[in-house]
Amino acid sequence: MKKRLCILLTCTMLLFGLMAGCGGRQDTAASKPIKIGVLYSLSGVTSVSEKQLYDGTKLAIEEINRNGGINGRKIETVFADYASDPARAADKARKLVLDDKVTAIIGTCSSSARKAVKPVVERYRSLLIYPQSYEGQEQSKNIVYVGCIPNQQAEIFVNWLLKNAGKKFFLIGCDFVYPKVENKLAKTYLQKGGGSVVGEEYVPYGSTDFSSVLNKIKTSDPDLIYSELTGDSNVAFYKQYSAYGLKAPIASLTTNETVLKSIGISAAKNSYICVDYFKNVKNPVNRKFVETYAQKIRDGTEPTYAVMGGYNGALFLAGALKKAKNPEDTQQVIAAFRGLKIDSPSGTISIDGGNNHTNLYCRIGKVDEKGEINVIYESKNPIAPKP
């Protein structure tokens, strides 16, 4: 009988332990710093891209705090790792908003994670700064989109390629929304510009076997490959493509400096890339930024457009916090984003007044013999976003 009771007690204790594990942590009294949430996966399938976003955000916030913070108040970050799982991203966003009471969240990478967080920030009238480029077709009062969307790349890139690289395009991408939207746009621009599509292929996300695709490319004999492959698939494609002996240049909307290192110079040289930022962009702000990056992030990587997304996101947020009368009132911060302008390493860019997306430059780079990306085209002005 006593022993029974003992067991019973142990169980109850275990359960209370469980409960304690889920108990909310107390907030310390009204603290001076302004709290913002940082929500990235440093583990899981998208961690390679998100590490870059994270580094960018971290650099920007350190810099802002070093330079006196937001009108004298420091920014305090609450970091949450959602392990590349959209459902967990929503949980973490809820925690940041409800439990940590952050003014805004900066983060998420894949569209699936953003779409998971969107209802959370909308429901609790909070704010998400989304730093990654994506397929567009979305607008929210509670999300500020800092990365580029298809209309800011495709039109210029396709027309430039038609003039300088060839007319016959082979479209390839991973099988999800972004590549399909990009390719749809590319097709309309090709039609207008007198180009043609000789093939269109999609591989499952993460797939690294391209033998059948390479065969199709060979028989259709394109002038160039127009690619939105991402992650492991992207790296594998470049390598297999050059090993197969195909020569038509690859034009990519997703490759960056870090990916190039994994691909290797021999497979990557002479390929084209179109994004909003390269490490080799020439302006004084960027020169300083590249130096700081090399000093602070000592893992052999280089700044990429993803790093810049994370960086710009934090800069914009700081700008909006400064502009808002009460930087802890999310609604005022959201309002402050309209037309907000910053001097970023990618140029002077601003938030569009109407759709919460960002006016960004369009740049085309070509990989040279040393594996460096030379900026061979730069739009004169930032391109307006049309989500």
Add this chain to the structure above:
Amino acid sequence: MKKLLRLPVNRYVDYGLFLVLALFPLSGSLFYTQLIEKYLVFLIFAYSLDILWGYAGLMNLGHAVLFGLGGYVMALSLSARGGIPDFMANGGVTQMPGWLQVLSNPAAAVLAGILLPALLAGLLGRFLFYSRVGGVFFAVITLALAQVFNLFIQSQQTYTGGFNGIGGLPGLSLFGNELTLTQGYYFVFCVVVLAYVFCRCLMGSRFGLVLRGIRENETRLEFLGCDQARFKTAVFAVSGALAGLAGVLYAPVNGMIAPNDVGMEFSTAVIVWLAIGGRGNLTGAAVGAMLVNVLGNALSENFGVFWQLLLGAVIVAVVFFVPDGIVGALIRAARGRKAGKAVESRG
């Protein structure tokens, strides 16, 4: 009182857990209530695997397919409430397909979300068990199924939202009224208790006894004239229905569903819950599901990037030191005591 004391030790854990869960919303934390509400849905999912794996000995490595099928049916239904969903419109669909019109009726969606997975499981069972596919081969085939289903969902972008999944779903509602968080929590809680009672009754019946017989010694049971394939198919279908039910609840509770929730990853997760908690007594499923998720959440809040490593270490330690799970070990310890007591009183 005596009757209560004579209960097996794990039933105390069951009732204790339910008590804690019933009182949880009183803690007042909006965020944690919402989180635990989701874990409650996972309990149903864990029960559904336990009757299949724990009682009948059939390890399903693609159990999330059944969950996901229910979830996607419900998610499609919820997203079709306001006309053609975005992802369909983007894919060029201009008219609501007939099947979606049927699904947009919530009752039809709930029914389909439960029956379709049951049907899929039943069909699979019909083909696998009657052709004597069992043991590790069953596991491998279900594993392949998980991968196939995941790829299928991702490739049918126009109808499933593809890689992005289906998001922005409205919360739980009952007869057209949207429930508040607390109401929703208790609704899910009631469903969990019902699922628990259902599983206990079913597993305590002769049907459950036969299943345990199949697990222990299939050949002997067959010599006794039992059509084991029929029982296996039946339990697979029931398990599918329960998993589907969990999926149906998951879509509105979670607000979204994505390919992550239907593939190998989530299938493995539920296996891990049962491995940690223990199999074949329902308690282990519940304890494992709660423990792994609560611990995962607590670790991820406190240990940043390393939390998955730590969680992995805990899981490995549990499987290594108590191979039949926490509750399994608890039951064994209690039995040992009882046996000791019996010897004492005799002597």
